Amino acid sequence: MYKKILVAVDGSHCSDLALEQAVGLASTCDAELQVVHVIDNGYLKYDMGYVDLTELRSGLIKGGQDLLAEAQEKASARHVRCRTVMVDEILALGDISHQILQLVESGGAELIVLGTHGRHGVRRLLLGSVAENLVRQCPVPVLLVRAPDES
Template sequence: MYKRILVAVDGSHCSDLALDHAIGLAAICDAELQVVHVIDNGYLKYDMGYVDLTDLRAGLIKGGEELLAEAQEKAKARHVRCQTVMIDEIVALGDIAHQIRQLVESSAAELVVLGTHGRHGMSRLLLGSVAESLVRQCPVPVLLVRAKDET
């Protein structure tokens, strides 16, 4: 059914569940899995005084690389073809949903999988802001994976 599935990961419990679900779907469909992690540069919108952001930025990049390596190993263990993409677009200033939508369009993904809530800011009443935006604007189907303890 699907030949190219994109899954977004951010290290949250929900995104871990989404990754597991996407790997399972890719295995069933014999699809290629594209795992994406977007560096959240939203902190750049705020005046932080004279704080050196070099270490923060390096930590975000290192953490993203580790997430993607772990995701690739999980896919490999299930014999799923997998590629990883890290998006680090400073000028996007934290608009993660837009960056994922751009990748969906350029990669020819046929399905997007992500958790309902990630590691960002204050949680929304129903969906995380990235999930909500993708559901409303993504040009392909979006599968949301909810953690069992969510209501």
């Protein structure tokens, strides 16, 4: 069915659930899994005064590398072909959905798997929604994996 599945990870509980689903689908379909982590450089939009951002950026990059290594291990444990990609595009200024869309268009993914918090109303408006943007703009199917309510 699918030969190339892209899953985005960010370290959240719902992204962990999406990774589990993506690994399971890739295993069932004998598909290649592309695990993506996009560094959120949205903080650069705000004036942070005279703060040295070197440590913050280093931490974001190290955290992304750790997430991707963990995802690679989970895929390997299920004998799923997996490749990892970290996107660190400073000029994107936190537009994560656009970065993922570019990967879909250039990499030939046939399905995207994403975790979602399922926020709605004002909380969604204030926080934005990568999942919603991808569902609206993506040329391939998007599977949303919602975390159970944690309230």
